[in-house]
Amino acid sequence: MGTARQRSDGELVQGTLDMLVLKTLSRGPMHGYGIAQSIQQVSAEVLRVEEGSLYPALHRLELDGMVESEWGQSANNRRAKYYRLTALGRKKMQAQAGNWKRLAEAIARVMETA
Amino acid sequence: MKRWVRKLRMWRRGRQLDRDLEEEFQFHLDSRAAETGDSANAPISFGNATALKEACRELRMFPRLDVLWQDLRYALRTLARTPGFTLVAVVALALGIGADTAIFTIVKGAFSWDLGLDHVDRMILVSLADSSRRQDFGMSYPDFLDLRSQATSLEGLAAYRMASVNLSDNRSLPERYYCVTMSANGFLVSEQKPVLGRGFVADDERPGAPPVAVLSYHVWQDRYGKDPGMAGKTIRVNDVPHTVVGVMPPGKRFPEETDLWTPLIPDAPALQRANRDLMLFGRLPRGGSTAAAGAQLATISTRLAKQFSDSNKGLTAEVQPIGQITGAYNMRSLFAALWVAVGFVLLIACADVAIMLLARGAGRAREISIRVAIGAGRGRILRQLLVESVILSIAGGFLGWLVALGGLRWFDAGTGVVPKPVWLQLSLDGMAFLYLAAVSIGAGIFFGLAPALRLSKVDVYAAIKDGGQGVAGRRRALSLSNGLVALQMALCIVLLSGAGLMIRSTVNLYAAPLGVDPAGVLTMRINLPEAKYPLPESQVHFHRTLQARLEALAGVESAGIVSNLPLGSWIPVSYELEGAVSDPGHPRQTGALVASPTYFRVMGVNPRRGRLLLETDAAGAPVVLVNETFAHQLWPDGGGLGKRLRLAGNPSSLWLTVVGIVPDILQNFRNPLEHDPLIYLPFSEDPRREMFIVARTRVPPATLARPFRRAVRNLDENLPVYEVRTLEGRLAESRLTVNLLGAMFAVFAAVALVLATVGLYAVTAHSVGQRTQEIGVRMAVGGTRRDILRLVFAQGIRPLLLGVALGLPAAFGVTRVLRAVLVGVSPGDPVSFTLVVVVLAAAGVLGCAVPARRATRVDPIVALRYE
Numbered sequence: 001m002g003t004a005r006q007r008s009d010g011e012l013v014q015g016t017l018d019m020l021v022l023k024t025l026s027r028g029p030m031h032g033y034g035i036a037q038s039i040q041q042v043s044a045e046v047l048r049v050e051e052g053s054l055y056p057a058l059h060r061l062e063l064d065g066m067v068e069s070e071w072g073q074s075a076n077n078r079r080a081k082y083y084r085l086t087a088l089g090r091k092k093m094q095a096q097a098g099n100w101k102r103l104a105e106a107i108a109r110v111m112e113t114a
Numbered sequence: 115m116k117r118w119v120r121k122l123r124m125w126r127r128g129r130q131l132d133r134d135l136e137e138e139f140q141f142h143l144d145s146r147a148a149e150t151g152d153s154a155n156a157p158i159s160f161g162n163a164t165a166l167k168e169a170c171r172e173l174r175m176f177p178r179l180d181v182l183w184q185d186l187r188y189a190l191r192t193l194a195r196t197p198g199f200t201l202v203a204v205v206a207l208a209l210g211i212g213a214d215t216a217i218f219t220i221v222k223g224a225f226s227w228d229l230g231l232d233h234v235d236r237m238i239l240v241s242l243a244d245s246s247r248r249q250d251f252g253m254s255y256p257d258f259l260d261l262r263s264q265a266t267s268l269e270g271l272a273a274y275r276m277a278s279v280n281l282s283d284n285r286s287l288p289e290r291y292y293c294v295t296m297s298a299n300g301f302l303v304s305e306q307k308p309v310l311g312r313g314f315v316a317d318d319e320r321p322g323a324p325p326v327a328v329l330s331y332h333v334w335q336d337r338y339g340k341d342p343g344m345a346g347k348t349i350r351v352n353d354v355p356h357t358v359v360g361v362m363p364p365g366k367r368f369p370e371e372t373d374l375w376t377p378l379i380p381d382a383p384a385l386q387r388a389n390r391d392l393m394l395f396g397r398l399p400r401g402g403s404t405a406a407a408g409a410q411l412a413t414i415s416t417r418l419a420k421q422f423s424d425s426n427k428g429l430t431a432e433v434q435p436i437g438q439i440t441g442a443y444n445m446r447s448l449f450a451a452l453w454v455a456v457g458f459v460l461l462i463a464c465a466d467v468a469i470m471l472l473a474r475g476a477g478r479a480r481e482i483s484i485r486v487a488i489g490a491g492r493g494r495i496l497r498q499l500l501v502e503s504v505i506l507s508i509a510g511g512f513l514g515w516l517v518a519l520g521g522l523r524w525f526d527a528g529t530g531v532v533p534k535p536v537w538l539q540l541s542l543d544g545m546a547f548l549y550l551a552a553v554s555i556g557a558g559i560f561f562g563l564a565p566a567l568r569l570s571k572v573d574v575y576a577a578i579k580d581g582g583q584g585v586a587g588r589r590r591a592l593s594l595s596n597g598l599v600a601l602q603m604a605l606c607i608v609l610l611s612g613a614g615l616m617i618r619s620t621v622n623l624y625a626a627p628l629g630v631d632p633a634g635v636l637t638m639r640i641n642l643p644e645a646k647y648p649l650p651e652s653q654v655h656f657h658r659t660l661q662a663r664l665e666a667l668a669g670v671e672s673a674g675i676v677s678n679l680p681l682g683s684w685i686p687v688s689y690e691l692e693g694a695v696s697d698p699g700h701p702r703q704t705g706a707l708v709a710s711p712t713y714f715r716v717m718g719v720n721p722r723r724g725r726l727l728l729e730t731d732a733a734g735a736p737v738v739l740v741n742e743t744f745a746h747q748l749w750p751d752g753g754g755l756g757k758r759l760r761l762a763g764n765p766s767s768l769w770l771t772v773v774g775i776v777p778d779i780l781q782n783f784r785n786p787l788e789h790d791p792l793i794y795l796p797f798s799e800d801p802r803r804e805m806f807i808v809a810r811t812r813v814p815p816a817t818l819a820r821p822f823r824r825a826v827r828n829l830d831e832n833l834p835v836y837e838v839r840t841l842e843g844r845l846a847e848s849r850l851t852v853n854l855l856g857a858m859f860a861v862f863a864a865v866a867l868v869l870a871t872v873g874l875y876a877v878t879a880h881s882v883g884q885r886t887q888e889i890g891v892r893m894a895v896g897g898t899r900r901d902i903l904r905l906v907f908a909q910g911i912r913p914l915l916l917g918v919a920l921g922l923p924a925a926f927g928v929t930r931v932l933r934a935v936l937v938g939v940s941p942g943d944p945v946s947f948t949l950v951v952v953v954l955a956a957a958g959v960l961g962c963a964v965p966a967r968r969a970t971r972v973d974p975i976v977a978l979r980y981e
Contacts, residue, residue, distance in 0.1 A: 033145040081138045
């Protein structure tokens with residue numbers, strides 16, 4: 001039943017994308033396009049978020065109760081769907097961020113001493 | 115859990131959410147276009163929007179249920195587009211599933227008859243067998259007591275014997291019932307507790323105890339209207355008053371189809387070890403094993419054999435689980451054979467549908483390719499196709515329920531036996547429904563899987579370009595179809611040969627000369643109770659009077675009595691021949707019938723030599739008749755009249771003079787073609803209590819049933835008449851097994867043949883359709899009609915030949931199961947098998963002929979433009 005999901009170099013591992021989305025949303029409600037743009041800018045164009053991954057990830061997070069969505073006005077006065085972090089999402093994001101930090105530091109230490 | 119709740123909430127707003135998704139994506143695209151200023155390329159970077167939407171949708175919808183619903187609607191639309199295919203497939207499946215369910219119901223009855231007992235797995239039967247194990251012996255009362263007191267491996271052991279008795283009282287007409295006379299612990303051992311009153315207590319079997327009886331529920335209900343005060347009332351069993359002490363609950367009739375029970379009170383003859391007329395049943399303790407009990411009882415019986423060598427020599431006790439003995443056990447292998455046969459029919463039907471699905475799939479390759487191209491995965495396509503086939507099979511199941519109902523009604527009408535044994539009381543119950551549902555869905559997946567796997571593997575590029583499956587795919591599908599047809603043909607051969615053998619058996623059975631003229635003969639049964647007719651003279655007198663009264667009835671030509679009706683076996687006797695050496699250890703054995711002089715007139719039998727019995731024989735020297743087989747065995751050169759023989763075992767028995775030789779009458783019910791050597795004893799010489807009354811009538815015999823009953827009642831109002839039937843009806847009943855099996859096999863084989871022909875037709879037609887272009891080319895370059903016909907038939911014949919090659923050896927093996935019921939034909943009968951191949955070949959030609967004709971009519975010009 002799968003839609004064939006193509007893998008490319010810039011693609012993020014699923015769990016990582018979830019974490020980035022949650023982190024981005026922790027700064028305030030945002031629509032899908034905004035999230036993609038934000039991640040791209042903040043990462044200085046290193047991380048490119050594919051729409052093919054972003055929207056399924058958003059909908060999954062919504063189903064899991066990590067984010068909520070509601071329709072609102074965008075900057076250019078169009079109806080857009082805004083996602084907002086829930087309390088549960090915030091907790092999950094903090095846990096993931098902690099994990100990630102430990103992991104990244106660990107990897108960095110290994111890479112430096114080797 | 116929360117996720118499910120959210121999903122459910124979303125599912126209700128499905129359409130709204132679909133629109134939201136659309137808008138969300140559009141917003142994304144527009145935002146990107148606005149930013150890059152490149153509206154044309156935005157959608158491309160977005161990727162496959164449809165696939166993405168599908169992915170998001172799948173997340174929030176119960177993907178399985180939802181897609182299933184979609185698949186369902188899609189499948190129904192697709193099936194409705196090809197009504198012809200759908201109809202043939204559903205009907206084929208309905209026949210297969212319906213027949214299967216009907217047979218399941220019958221088999222279930224035969225296999226699961228539970229005797230109304232709890233823990234039936236712990237119940238055992240104990241019998242005695244001699245060293246050759248050729249014969250089972252009953253138990254004597256002293257043997258029973260010894261076994262019971264010494265068998266520690268059993269929780270309980272009870273003895274019984276069974277007899278049919280006359281039950282009378284002051285309420286209604288006397289009736290004939292089966293009475294089990296059982297040791298007082300019988301109800302305890304079989305765990306049957308009364309609904310009214312009590313069972314037996316030890317005091318009931320004390321010699322001299324007042325006679326008591328326990329009624330079965332249905333006797334209490336039918337005869338006594340569930341009289342709540344039944345316990346304590348008096349009934350007469352064979353004219354001996356008994357006090358009813360209890361009533362058993364519905365369904366509790368162990369150890370036989372018991373109507374009433376009386377306690378077993380040992381009398382003087384019962385205390386002799388040589389008097390073996392008891393059967394034993396016992397209960398194993400919880401967790402006890404049959405083998406252990408068997409070993410212990412064998413040891414005890416061996417000890418008894420040593421101790422009482424004149425009565426018990428060489429006899430060993432054997433233990434068998436009860437489930438293996440009672441009821442329809444002997445028929446089980448036959449029913450199992452039927453079940454297998456009907457399974458074959460279902461398989462053939464499934465193969466038909468699979469072949470048609472494959473053929474149809476060729477035309478759907480393009481549709482499927484397009485679905486794959488726009489993002490459907492292989493799994494999705496596979497599921498879609500399976501849903502289609504399961505819908506077909508469920509529709510077939512619904513129709514099959516009707517087929518099963520009709521089939522069971524037909525079976526019921528065909529058996530027509532009253533009263534019906536418990537296991538033949540058939541109904542389509544919840545379990546049958548579950549079975550049908552499981553078979554339907556299973557069949558749908560079974561026949562759908564291969565075509566679906568094949569079809570879902572399309573080469574998208576080639577398929578869209580060619581509009582077909584591509585040459586390789588086509589060839590693979592065709593060889594799969596050919597394999598299926600070969601399988602159908604092989605199964606068909608097995609069924610046809612079974613049917614052929616059974617039909618030949620039926621023919622043999624009816625063609626065999628019975629030796630009597632059964633038309634226009636009414637029969638009934640009477641058992642003169644010992645209490646009222648203690649002396650032979652009183653029995654002879656009774657029957658003389660009754661005969662005179664019956665013959666006085668309007669419409670009756672003559673009346674007589676006999677101990678065994680045609681096909682109703684005989685009484686085994688041993689005898690000595692005057693002037694011949696006799697070995698007391700191995701006396702001569704033969705079968706005997708006891709008859710009145712008029713019996714032969716009623717049956718339309720004339721003597722071959724000598725004379726028949728005469729009423730005046732009673733006054734003179736005792737006489738006997740022998741049949742031709744007997745005469746031929748003893749006096750092959752034609753003598754016999756005037757020779758004398760004497761029944762053995764009784765020193766006071768008289769020498770009987772052979773006064774006549776009568777033609778053979780079929781009496782053997784196990785082998786209805788075999789003539790056994792028989793002698794006919796005059797009733798006045800050797801009266802029996804239990805006799806059949808036969809009467810030749812000038813009017814349809816069944817119309818005289820009531821006057822006959824009345825005549826008996828006027829003579830003795832406590833004497834029940836039972837089994838009032840026409841002789842033809844009885845004969846039909848004794849031929850029932852062969853008839854019924856024959857008819858069923860014939861029906862299954864016919865259905866299988868039709869279905870297999872449809873399968874062959876479908877494959878050949880499909881192949882002709884696929885090769886239209888090729889045929890056109892051949893014709894264009896000068897191919898003749900004959901060339902084309904050869905081409906088509908070669909395609910059809912190959913699976914047929916393969917099927918025959920596989921099916922014949924299988925049939926030889928399988929038909930062995932039928933050996934027990936075949937009459938006058940061996941399981942490997944060459945005539946039947948030749949016929950089977952001829953019939954199958956004819957069906958094969960028929961299956962190929964229509965497509966072949968179509969092939970020869972191909973217009974080369976049209977054909978070349980075909981694709």
